Amino acid sequence: MDRSTRRLILPASFAALVLALVLLAPVLPLQDVRGMDIPNRFSGPSAAHWLGQDGFGRDVLARLIWGGRASLFIAVGSALLAAIAGTALGLLGGYFRGVVELVTVRAVEIILCLPPLLLALLVVAILGAGTWPLILALTILYTPNYTRVVYAATQQVRGLDFVTAQRAMGTHPLKILLRTILPNVLPPLLVQMSLVVASAMVIESGLSFLGLGVVPPTPSWGLMIREARGAMEVAPLLLVWPSLALAGTILTFNLLCDRLQSALDPRAVTAGGALWLRPRSRAAKRPAPPVPAAPDAPLLDIADLSIAARDLELVRRVTLTVRPGETVALVGESGSGKTLTGLAMTGLLPDTLRLTGGSALYTLRDGTRIDLASLDEDAMRRLRGDEIAMVFQDAAASLNPVLRIGDQVAEAITAHADLSGEALTARVVALLRQVGIPDPERRLRAYPHELSGGQRQRAMIAVAIAGNPRLLIADEPTTALDPTIQAQILALFAQLRRDTPGMGMIFVTHDLAVVAEIADRVTVMYAGEIVEEGPVADVFAQPRHPYTAALIASVPESGAARLTAIPGAVPSPRAMPSGCRFAPRCAHAAPDCRDHAPRAARPAPNRITRCLRWEEVT
Amino acid sequence: MLRYIAFRTLVALFLVWIVVTIVFLLLHLIPGDPAELLLSSGNVAADPQAVAALRERMGLNAPLWQQYLDHMAGVLSGDLGASFRDGAPVIEQIALRLPRTLEVIVAASLIATGIGVPLGTYAAIRADGRADAAISLFASAALSTPVFVVGSVVILIFAQELRWLPAGGFVPFSEDPLEHLKLLLLPACTVALSLLAVITRMSRASVLEVLQRDYVRTARAKGLPVRAVLRRHVVRNALIPVLTVLGLEMGTLIGGTVLVEFVFNWPGLSGYLVSAVDARDYPEVVGIVMTISVLFVLLNLVVDVLNAALDPRISLVR
Numbered sequence: 001m002d003r004s005t006r007r008l009i010l011p012a013s014f015a016a017l018v019l020a021l022v023l024l025a026p027v028l029p030l031q032d033v034r035g036m037d038i039p040n041r042f043s044g045p046s047a048a049h050w051l052g053q054d055g056f057g058r059d060v061l062a063r064l065i066w067g068g069r070a071s072l073f074i075a076v077g078s079a080l081l082a083a084i085a086g087t088a089l090g091l092l093g094g095y096f097r098g099v100v101e102l103v104t105v106r107a108v109e110i111i112l113c114l115p116p117l118l119l120a121l122l123v124v125a126i127l128g129a130g131t132w133p134l135i136l137a138l139t140i141l142y143t144p145n146y147t148r149v150v151y152a153a154t155q156q157v158r159g160l161d162f163v164t165a166q167r168a169m170g171t172h173p174l175k176i177l178l179r180t181i182l183p184n185v186l187p188p189l190l191v192q193m194s195l196v197v198a199s200a201m202v203i204e205s206g207l208s209f210l211g212l213g214v215v216p217p218t219p220s221w222g223l224m225i226r227e228a229r230g231a232m233e234v235a236p237l238l239l240v241w242p243s244l245a246l247a248g249t250i251l252t253f254n255l256l257c258d259r260l261q262s263a264l265d266p267r268a269v270t271a272g273g274a275l276w277l278r279p280r281s282r283a284a285k286r287p288a289p290p291v292p293a294a295p296d297a298p299l300l301d302i303a304d305l306s307i308a309a310r311d312l313e314l315v316r317r318v319t320l321t322v323r324p325g326e327t328v329a330l331v332g333e334s335g336s337g338k339t340l341t342g343l344a345m346t347g348l349l350p351d352t353l354r355l356t357g358g359s360a361l362y363t364l365r366d367g368t369r370i371d372l373a374s375l376d377e378d379a380m381r382r383l384r385g386d387e388i389a390m391v392f393q394d395a396a397a398s399l400n401p402v403l404r405i406g407d408q409v410a411e412a413i414t415a416h417a418d419l420s421g422e423a424l425t426a427r428v429v430a431l432l433r434q435v436g437i438p439d440p441e442r443r444l445r446a447y448p449h450e451l452s453g454g455q456r457q458r459a460m461i462a463v464a465i466a467g468n469p470r471l472l473i474a475d476e477p478t479t480a481l482d483p484t485i486q487a488q489i490l491a492l493f494a495q496l497r498r499d500t501p502g503m504g505m506i507f508v509t510h511d512l513a514v515v516a517e518i519a520d521r522v523t524v525m526y527a528g529e530i531v532e533e534g535p536v537a538d539v540f541a542q543p544r545h546p547y548t549a550a551l552i553a554s555v556p557e558s559g560a561a562r563l564t565a566i567p568g569a570v571p572s573p574r575a576m577p578s579g580c581r582f583a584p585r586c587a588h589a590a591p592d593c594r595d596h597a598p599r600a601a602r603p604a605p606n607r608i609t610r611c612l613r614w615e616e617v618t
Numbered sequence: 619m620l621r622y623i624a625f626r627t628l629v630a631l632f633l634v635w636i637v638v639t640i641v642f643l644l645l646h647l648i649p650g651d652p653a654e655l656l657l658s659s660g661n662v663a664a665d666p667q668a669v670a671a672l673r674e675r676m677g678l679n680a681p682l683w684q685q686y687l688d689h690m691a692g693v694l695s696g697d698l699g700a701s702f703r704d705g706a707p708v709i710e711q712i713a714l715r716l717p718r719t720l721e722v723i724v725a726a727s728l729i730a731t732g733i734g735v736p737l738g739t740y741a742a743i744r745a746d747g748r749a750d751a752a753i754s755l756f757a758s759a760a761l762s763t764p765v766f767v768v769g770s771v772v773i774l775i776f777a778q779e780l781r782w783l784p785a786g787g788f789v790p791f792s793e794d795p796l797e798h799l800k801l802l803l804l805p806a807c808t809v810a811l812s813l814l815a816v817i818t819r820m821s822r823a824s825v826l827e828v829l830q831r832d833y834v835r836t837a838r839a840k841g842l843p844v845r846a847v848l849r850r851h852v853v854r855n856a857l858i859p860v861l862t863v864l865g866l867e868m869g870t871l872i873g874g875t876v877l878v879e880f881v882f883n884w885p886g887l888s889g890y891l892v893s894a895v896d897a898r899d900y901p902e903v904v905g906i907v908m909t910i911s912v913l914f915v916l917l918n919l920v921v922d923v924l925n926a927a928l929d930p931r932i933s934l935v936r
Contacts, residue, residue: 110636117874118891118910125895125903126644202764206877209766210892222766229770229881236774243767251762258758274829277743277844348835385841392839397832400851402858411850412840463840 004263011255015194018249022069030066031059034217051241054227060238064245067219071246074131074214075200078138079193085139086146087189091177093147094154105151108144116141120203124212134204134213141203142196149192153185187264191257198253205246221246275351276377290368297363298323299471299504300345305358305373307340307349312573315340315528317358319600319608320506322471327497327505329519329536331512331551335570336525338508339393342473345372345506346390347380362387365470386416389469393476395456399448405432405459406444412466427466434499435462436492454485461492465500472496473506478514490517512555516540524548527570527581530600534607544609544618547582580612588617623923630919637911642689645900646682689904698905703897708905711890716909718788719886722878723871725802726809727864734814735860738821739853745826753818760815765874769808769881776804786883805882809875813867820863824856831855858925865921869914 021028037053045052051060086108093105111119123137157163158181166176207213208222216223221242228238300322307315315337322328330338343349345360360372364387372380384390392398400408409428413419419427425444432440435458448456457477464472474493478486494517497505507518515522515536522539524532524547532545543549550566568585577583583593590613598612611617673679677688692699698708741753777785783804784797791798828834829852837851876888887906894902 110633110640116870117876118907121876121891121895122641122644122903122907125898198762205764206766209764209877210880212892212895225767225770229773232770232774232778236778239770239774243763243771247759247763247767250764251759254758254762274743274745276838277829277848346839348839381838381841381843383841384839390839392832392836394832398836400833400837400855402855403850411837411842411846415841415843415846460836463836467841 004259008256008259008263011252011259014252015256018068018252019072021065022072025065025069028065030062032062034058052235052237054224054231054235054238060241063219063224064221064241067221067224067242068245068249070131070214070218070220071201071204071208071222072197072249074134074138074204075197078135078142078200079196081135081139082142082196083146083189083193086143087150087182087185089143090147090150091154091181091185094151095158095173095177095181101151105147108147111140111144116199117203117206120207121212124207129207129212130215131218134207138200138203142200145192145196146189149188150185153188154181157181157184191261191264194253194257194260198250198257201246201250201253288371288374290364290370293363293367293369297361297369299326299363300372300506301359301361302341302345303359303361305341305344305360306356307337307344307353308356309353309573313356313528313576314353314573315344318525318530320523320530320533322504322506324470324502324504325497326521327507327519329515329522330506330508330525331510331515331522332525333510333570335527337528338510338525339475341525342390342475342506342508345471345473346384346388347372347375347377348384348390362471385412385464385467385469387469388471388473389464389467391457391461391464391472391474391477394480395460396448396453396480398460399456399463401448403447404444405446405448405451409444409459409462409466412463416467431462431466432459435459435465436488437462453481454488457481457485457489458492461489461496465496468500470502471504471506473508475508476510477507478511479509486514490514493518512551524551527576528573529581529610530608531582531610532608534604538604538607542618544603544607544614545582545611546586546588546617549618550587580610588613622926626919626922630915633915634912637915638690638693638908639686641904641907641911642686645904646685693908698908699901701902702899703902708902711902712887712905712909715885715887715890718884719872719875719879719888721802722805722809722875722884722886723868725806726813726871727868729806729810730813730817731860731864733810734817735821735853735857737814738818738823738860739825739848739856741818741822742825742829743848745822750822753822757815757818760811761819763812764877765808765812766877766881768811769805769878772804772808773881786881788883788885801882801884805875805878805884808881809871809878813864813871816867817860817864820860821856824859825852828852828856862921862925865917865924869917869921872910872913872917 037058038056040053041056043053051064054060054063089104089108093101119141120134120137123140124133127133127136163176163180166180167173204213205220205222205225208220209226211223211226214220214223224242225239225246228235228242232239298321300320302318302320304317304319305315306313306317318337318341320328320330320341330341332338340349340353344355349355355373358373361369362372362383363369372383375383399405406425406428409431410424413424413427413431428444429440432444437443437455437458443451443455448459451459457480461477464474477493478489481489493505493507497503497518507514509515519536521534522536523530524539524545526547532539532543532548534544539548540552543552547566550564553564554566566585571577571581571584577594579592579594579596580586580589580598583589586593593612596612598610600608600610601614603609603614609618677685680688696709698712700707701711737753741750744750773785776783784801786804787801789797789801833855834847834851837847842850872887874888875886876892878884879886879889880892887910891903891906891910894906
């Protein structure tokens with residue numbers, strides 16, 4: 001039994017207890033609810049009257065249970081009636097659509113244009129107070145709830161293959177509705193049911209409290225509270241008991257609804273919060289203090305970095321070096337771990353993932369080195385934007401839709417620099433101009449959705465370079481764009497390299513053509529591992545790993561006589577081959593490849609390959 | 619944007635017309651003669667001649683369609699008829715009492731938003747922690763306690779036991795501002811409690827959703843302090859659906875403060891409705907129901923338009 005089912009037990013058994021109590025009321029040894037005992041009015045709890053006696057000397061406990069019977073009868077009764085009416089209308093409207101939809105679903109929705117209590121009052125005004133007018137009022141009131149839920153569910157189910165198949169076979173619509181669709185819409189109905197019972201009780205008790213609902217001397221919780229109010233100064237407890245019973249029962253049904261919902265539809269529950277908001281959660285590791293760096297130290301030196309989701313290793317022992325002014329391309333198929341490696345450098349990994357080993361030594365502006373892998377959220381935050389910046393893949397989703405572009409760029413500047421007023425605006429305009437946004441003075445007042453895809457990506461780049469970062473990580477910045485726009489954005493990156501000669505760049509991409517254009521060195525990743533690394537020209541001229549060779553052969557621009565696709569797919573992290581991870585797809589795989597995980601070999605001083613047979617096959 | 623507003627306004631007007639028609643039909647098609655009902659007291663039958671005279675005066679002898687047209691013409695010119703009980707124009711009573719009801723709702727909304735948004739945000743930030751569980755339980759409990767129970771218990775505690783505030787009543791603001799506010803405080807807080815629960819839940823869910831968005835990651839990538847990320851990117855964006863819910867809830871409250879007004883003896887519109895229902899004073903009932911429905915529909919319209927203004931994408935999407 002999983003957690004969401006276990007959480008159902010408490011409210012479900014409470015609801016069962018309440019229902020059992022009121023159902024068993026006639027056979028329980030209770031006092032007569034109408035038996036008055038004026039001399040003993042307002043007397044406190046005693047052996048004969050556990051909860052004391054009310055203003056007429058009647059037994060409070062008996063009235064409480066019988067009152068619950070009246071309240072629940074009305075609430076459950078109208079919830080059932082509304083369920084029947086609403087389900088029928090929703091099924092018809094959702095299945096037939098067109099005119100039927102108009103006279104069922106849309107017509108019923110008019111009821112939702114009236115405040116609920118008002119509608120109930122209106123019905124009571126016309127029919128007079130009493131149990132049955134109340135049930136009618138509540139039934140009318142809650143029919144649209146069911147209609148909507150069933151309508152939505154029916155529309156979903158209706159499009160599914162098995163319903164289409166039945167229709168094609170000529171099954172009578174009524175039979176399809178009852179046999180096929182109804183069972184499928186039951187779960188949301190169940191949730192709605194408990195919700196309606198709870199809110200029907202609120203309205204019923206409210207009307208009874210006003211004297212427009214259940215008619216005395218029939219006991220009801222609303223009526224009991226009404227009577228107790230008059231005697232508040234004499235016997236305040238008389239107010240407390242029915243209040244507790246009423247609120248408790250409604251709470252029970254509300255909780256039941258909430259938990260049914262999460263038990264029936266786990267997806268509806270949003271993932272819990274964000275770790276970066278919890279100051280202590282990341283401080284487990286003690287950050288290593290900065291140490292002075294050698295004068296020729298690389299900008300970033302990643303060694304044996306691993307990333308895992310719980311017990312699942314997604315990135316294994318990645319080693320990567322970026323020198324000032326150098327652009328390193330990180331290439332691989334989806335799921336190779338290239339994006340995760342990039343995110344890890346800014347501490348922006350999703351909450352479910354964490355670093356499990358290795359180091360990432362970064363040389364700061366002041367010449368000291370710091371291990372990025374050891375930093376907590378706060379230390380990492382101070383580097384972000386200022387030292388290390390990131391350009392994300394999907395600019396449309398990565399820019400805040402309700403803030404103006406200019407404000408989003410300005411924010412990236414002020415996060416690390418003390419600038420304001422006109423100086424700030426001037427800087428924003430300059431940045432937007434630098435990234436090639438036309439008419440920047442006007443465009444800074446635009447919202448992201450008012451820009452084209454290419455301009456959004458330019459704005460995204462402006463945000464990234466606003467703090468003059470020394471390491472720029474670009475995560476597939478051209479993937480979501482049209483080919484012509486891709487070329488423009490690539491040209492922009494090339495321009496950026498010329499303008500800021502000291503800035504290092506990690507360019508994450510799956511596109512080898514892009515690599516040839518922009519990068520100095522290329523690192524090829526496969527299934528969470530680095531399989532090959534070297535200067536771009538050398539790697540393209542003579543790949544030292546079968547995977548790289550296959551990648552190059554599969555790119556139209558490579559000039560190969562015939563394009564060859566790589567067979568198979570990247571293995572899932574749950575089923576990693578024990579030997580070479582590429583072996584199952586490799587044309588040159590030998591028995592040895594499947595048994596032994598190859599170590600990184602150095603075909604040349606500046607090259608790395610993770611292949612056992614690189615000398616023979618490349 | 620303008621086209622969007624125009625379209626929404628048309629839909630709203632159509633809904634108002636439907637509601638007015640339905641209310642009219644409901645009250646005229648039910649069995650029982652209002653004139654007879656009005657003139658009979660207890661079990662004594664009314665004098666047939668007097669009933670006939672009253673029917674004539676009330677225009678009940680005209681065909682239904684003519685009554686309907688007269689009614690609609692009256693509505694359009696702001697004439698909601700005269701009360702059966704005292705002959706006073708219904709519209710005057712509504713004009714007098716509506717502001718009092720709105721006052722309670724606005725005060726409650728301010729209290730509920732002021733506390734609910736921070737509370738819900740905090741619960742989301744500490745999602746699945748102890749504080750979150752406590753806040754969620756509080757919200758569920760507050761949502762499950764009917765207003766008249768809250769009101770009664772509040773009176774029991776603050777008015778009767780502690781004697782800090784008056785138990786109920788009304789003094790016009792112009793006569794005694796301080797006393798007016800004192801009297802307003804308990805009903806406003808009572809209404810605010812359930813509203814607070816709704817807003818807290820909604821804020822929590824909304825913040826949790828926004829936290830998963832890519833643009834929050836971008837904001838973090840800029841190196842903004844946590845507070846700035848939360849304020850400018852998370853809470854701001856999360857507020858949009860919360861405001862929608864607040865608007866819808868306020869609409870529901872216009873007709874839903876009946877119980878609070880009754881409990882605290884606050885002479886607002888809803889209390890007027892209850893007494894009209896009690897006396898079966900149809901012109902009053904129709905007038906009040908219509909006013910409330912129109913406000914309800916209008917408020918929904920305002921919420922939609924406000925949403926479009928807050929979220930620049932909406933007008934494009936539709």
